Amino acid sequence: MVLLVxxxxxxxxxxxxxxxxxxxxxxxxxxxxxxxxxxxxxxxxWRTRPGxxxxxxxxxxVFSLGAGVDGLLSDPAFPRQVPLVRMVDPNxxxxxxxxxLAAVLRHHCELDRYHLLQQxxxxxxRVRPFAxxxxxxxxxxxxxxxSAAVALRGLGFHVRGWSRRIRTVPGVETYAGDAxxxxxxxxxxxxVCLLPLTAQTxxxxxxxxxxxxxxxxxxxxxxxxGHVVDADLVAALDAGQLSSATLDVFETEPLPAGHPFWTxxxxxxxxxxxxxxxxxxxxxxVIENLKQWxxxxxxxxVVDPDRGx
Ligand code: NDP
Ligand code: OXD
Numbered sequence: 110m111v112l113l114v115x116x117x118x119x120x121x122x123x124x125x126x127x128x129x130x131x132x133x134x135x136x137x138x139x140x141x142x143x144x145x146x147x148x149x150x151x152x153x154x155w156r157t158r159p160g161x162x163x164x165x166x167x168x169x170x171v172f173s174l175g176a177g178v179d180g181l182l183s184d185p186a187f188p189r190q191v192p193l194v195r196m197v198d199p200n201x202x203x204x205x206x207x208x209x210l211a212a213v214l215r216h217h218c219e220l221d222r223y224h225l226l227q228q229x230x231x232x233x234x235r236v237r238p239f240a241x242x243x244x245x246x247x248x249x250x251x252x253x254x255x256s257a258a259v260a261l262r263g264l265g266f267h268v269r270g271w272s273r274r275i276r277t278v279p280g281v282e283t284y285a286g287d288a289x290x291x292x293x294x295x296x297x298x299x300x301v302c303l304l305p306l307t308a309q310t311x312x313x314x315x316x317x318x319x320x321x322x323x324x325x326x327x328x329x330x331x332x333x334x335g336h337v338v339d340a341d342l343v344a345a346l347d348a349g350q351l352s353s354a355t356l357d358v359f360e361t362e363p364l365p366a367g368h369p370f371w372t373x374x375x376x377x378x379x380x381x382x383x384x385x386x387x388x389x390x391x392x393x394x395v396i397e398n399l400k401q402w403x404x405x406x407x408x409x410x411v412v413d414p415d416r417g418x
Contacts (some may be wrong), residue, residue, distance in 0.1 A: 246297025
């Protein structure tokens with residue numbers, strides 16, 4: 110079986126070595142040294158060149174290096190008849206949860222505000238509410254959202270979550286679909302986005318959403334830049350409807366020089382580091398899934414291309 114590592118922005122040889130260590134029976138090739146495209150059975154893909162995955166006529170499965178598959182599915186030539194498996198690794202949740210906790214605590218403790226006061230040389234105290242008096246709303250209660258929700262509950266926050274279908278997470282108030290969105294947003298003082306980017310969720314962090322949140326609330330976006338309407342976010346921050354934002358992801362990455370987010374006093378930018386796929390554990394999960402499938406079992410974590418996640 111030929112597995113092609115097709116992840117031009119990553120260290121393809123490191124993945125190749127790990128896959129071979131885990132399953133020496135595989136033949137592992139690294140893009141662009143593809144050999145005969147007709148021999149490729151399986152692709153391990155991330156940020157592939159547009160059209161590239163359509164070049165392998167006998168491709169039987171694509172594994173995504175990342176949890177979000179919007180980049181792969183946005184390629185009009187993506188072979189939609191081939192099963193696409195997304196990355197589900199508890200380690201992604203561990204790192205994402207750390208990031209969300211750091212961002213939520215930064216907003217909860219108003220560290221962003223104190224940073225601005227420091228720059229103005231001002232010593233101004235303000236009593237903050239207890240965590241239980243602060244409502245954190247998480248958009249997306251999947252692998253990452255549910256993990257963050259549980260950890261925030263552990264710190265005592267009042268946590269609510271929003272998903273497509275209603276979910277149960279112990280201690281978390283849950284809402285679903287369009288019908289639940291306004292009520293969910295109306296109480297969310299710190300809103301954390303962990304949605305996949307799909308046709309339904311693109312632009313969801315825009316004026317209409319911000320207007321439904323409490324005045325002065327905060328935003329954490331660790332999902333995709335396409336969720337945010339950039340001009341609406343700047344307008345909401347400038348008007349005080351939102352008081353602060355932590356952004357890890359952007360429509361264009363790296364965030365282009367001169368983009369208004371770079372210099373906005375109420376925006377903290379991180380360079381898409383909220384979570385990172387861990388090579389050893391992720392490779393082991395791919396090989397395990399592949400082995401089960403080769404033995405006649407079903408693939409786990411297959412994406413529904415119509416749903417987009
Ligand atoms: P999952 O597929 O496990 O969870 C997605 C959640 O979003 C589900 O709860 C789902 O609802 C909900 N959802 C999807 N569409 C809608 C909708 N239209 N309305 C309401 N809820 C919706 O994904 P993960 O938790 O694994 O990952 C989430 C995203 O995080 C990824 O797609 C990726 O974009 C981003 N990410 C960012 C990283 C970073 O470093 N910044 C790293 C890794 C991932 P339901 O439960 O009903 O299906
Ligand atoms: C992912 C990411 O989707 O790193 O895994 O953004």
